Amino acid sequence: MARPGSAQRWAAAAGRWGCRLLALLLLVPGPGGASEITFELPDNAKQCFYEDIAQGTKCTLEFQVITGGHYDVDCRLEDPDGKVLYKEMKKQYDSFTFTASRNGTYKFCFSNEFSTFTHKTVYFDFQVGEDPPLFPSENRVSALTQMESACVSIHEALKSVIDYQTHFRLREAQGRSRAEDLNTRVAYCSKWFVVHNFHPGLMIINSENIVD
Amino acid sequence: MAGVGARLLLPVMGRPALLLLALCTAGAQGLYFHIGETEKRCFIEEIPDETMVIGNYRTQMWDKQKEVFLPSTPGLGMHVEVKDPDSKVVLSRQYGSEGRFTFTSHTPGDHQICLHSNSTKMALFAGGKLRVHLDIQVGEHANNYPEIAAKDKLTELQLRARQLLDQVEQIQKEQDYQRYREERFRLTSESTNQRVLWWSIAQTVILILTGIWQMRHLKSFFEAKKLV
Numbered sequence: 001m002a003r004p005g006s007a008q009r010w011a012a013a014a015g016r017w018g019c020r021l022l023a024l025l026l027l028v029p030g031p032g033g034a035s036e037i038t039f040e041l042p043d044n045a046k047q048c049f050y051e052d053i054a055q056g057t058k059c060t061l062e063f064q065v066i067t068g069g070h071y072d073v074d075c076r077l078e079d080p081d082g083k084v085l086y087k088e089m090k091k092q093y094d095s096f097t098f099t100a101s102r103n104g105t106y107k108f109c110f111s112n113e114f115s116t117f118t119h120k121t122v123y124f125d126f127q128v129g130e131d132p133p134l135f136p137s138e139n140r141v142s143a144l145t146q147m148e149s150a151c152v153s154i155h156e157a158l159k160s161v162i163d164y165q166t167h168f169r170l171r172e173a174q175g176r177s178r179a180e181d182l183n184t185r186v187a188y189c190s191k192w193f194v195v196h197n198f199h200p201g202l203m204i205i206n207s208e209n210i211v212d
Numbered sequence: 213m214a215g216v217g218a219r220l221l222l223p224v225m226g227r228p229a230l231l232l233l234a235l236c237t238a239g240a241q242g243l244y245f246h247i248g249e250t251e252k253r254c255f256i257e258e259i260p261d262e263t264m265v266i267g268n269y270r271t272q273m274w275d276k277q278k279e280v281f282l283p284s285t286p287g288l289g290m291h292v293e294v295k296d297p298d299s300k301v302v303l304s305r306q307y308g309s310e311g312r313f314t315f316t317s318h319t320p321g322d323h324q325i326c327l328h329s330n331s332t333k334m335a336l337f338a339g340g341k342l343r344v345h346l347d348i349q350v351g352e353h354a355n356n357y358p359e360i361a362a363k364d365k366l367t368e369l370q371l372r373a374r375q376l377l378d379q380v381e382q383i384q385k386e387q388d389y390q391r392y393r394e395e396r397f398r399l400t401s402e403s404t405n406q407r408v409l410w411w412s413i414a415q416t417v418i419l420i421l422t423g424i425w426q427m428r429h430l431k432s433f434f435e436a437k438k439l440v
Contacts, residue, residue, distance in 0.1 A: 032242070033347075035242065035243040035347065035348075036348075036350075037243075037348065038255060038256040038257065038258065039253070039254065039255050039256065040254060040256065047245070048246070049243055049244070049245050050243070050244050050245065051242045051243050051244070052242065121256065126243060128242060134371060134372065134375060135357075135358065135361075135368065135371075147369055148368070148369065148372065151369070151372040151373065151375075151376060152372075154376055155372070155375065155376060155379065158376065158379040158380065162379065162382065162383060162386070165383065165386045165387075165390075168390070169258065169386070169389075169390065169393075172390070172393060172394075172397070173258065175397065176393065176396070176397045176400070179397060179400045179401055179404065180400055182404055183400050183403055183404040183407070186404055186407045186408055186411070187407060189411075190407055190408075190410070190411035190414075193411070193415065194411070194414050194415065194418065197415065197418045197419065197422065198418075198422070200422055200426065201422050201425065201426065204429065204430070208433060211437075
């Protein structure tokens with residue numbers, strides 16, 4: 001005959017642990033993530049992005065303008081109370097790190113309102129907290145073996161390689177889009193000017209007709 | 213005794229576990245933005261060849277009366293369209309209010325991912341605002357390692373090695389893409405150089421010819437008019 005007491009105690013313990021884990025998730029900054037997005041910002045437009053961040057989470061916002069005009073954009077980062085944490089006008093690229101002082105929705109906006117006709121392409125990388133661990137049970141406090149810690153350091157090094165590659169690609173994209181623009185402009189302008197080279201000749205014929 | 217314990221344990225453990233899972237999935241789609249009724253939002257992903265991209269999104273509708281975003285609205289649809297660098301449509305599908313789209317690039321370059329809502333329900337609510345949680349993962353970040361570990365039955369060390377291999381593969385693909393881009397840039401620059409060269413030669417030749425023609429024509433004109 002089963003002892004209902006022990007089963008009930010088990011269930012109660014499980015419930016308590018479940019609640020504790022839940023509480024931990026809500027209050028302590030849990031595994032975060034990164035959002036890397038490239039979007040087009042039309043002229044006279046403003047686009048905002050929001051994220052709910054827990055208190056104490058270390059976050060980094062990094063942005064770069066890839067194409068358009070003078071490659072500059074206005075950026076503004078606000079905390080849940082509306083206090084401006086970061087505000088820069090006409091910046092080409094920047095990186096801003098902050099620690100969330102309270103729970104809530106943080107908002108950051110990119111504005112191209114100062115531009116009359118150039119569309120801008122903006123890339124941003126918003127990193128919230130640490131990357132999620134490889135194993136769900138990695139919250140255990142146990143020492144890693146030498147092999148495991150070697151793997152972790154290689155992983156971090158490769159992450160920074162990928163990061164540098166991204167930055168290189170963005171810079172190269174800037175140069176490349178300018179070169180392609182130049183090529184198209186030269187193609188049109190050359191045809192235009194060559195055609196209009198016949199103006200003096202036509203003018204002479206016209207004036208002869210007038211004299212006649 | 214163990215059997216009774218297990219039977220009592222599972223339903224109790226099930227609920228907090230489900231809650232945890234719900235929180236985890238909610239937190240995974242962290243970044244969100246607001247989109248209008250017929251507005252189309254496009255995102256660009258510059259990716260190398262044979263790279264997988266996974267996008268997760270979740271939408272919430274604005275309730276004008278309660279002035280709050282409803283937690284989930286069934287019946288709301290989002291149309292996802294993905295175009296490759298040659299403007300060819302790779303993916304064009306209608307998903308529900310919550311969806312996950314995947315595509316693999318076959319050409320390196322700028323892929324455009326466009327999202328727009330085509331739900332008529334928004335007109336009824338007249339709020340006109342939609343909150344879209346979006347999470348786009350590219351390449352190695354798109355891999356779900358716990359799933360891979362379970363499927364291939366890998367130990368911890370093997371899984372870490374697999375992650376490092378995937379990262380290195382992504383770096384390799386990016387380097388190949390970089391070579392392809394550099395070649396394109398070089399061709400563009402050489403084409404511009406050629407065009408400018410031909411333009412200046414053509415301009416000079418036309419000017420000289422026009423000048424010669426002008427002088428001869430005017431000379432014969434004045435002779436005809438008996439001014440010379």
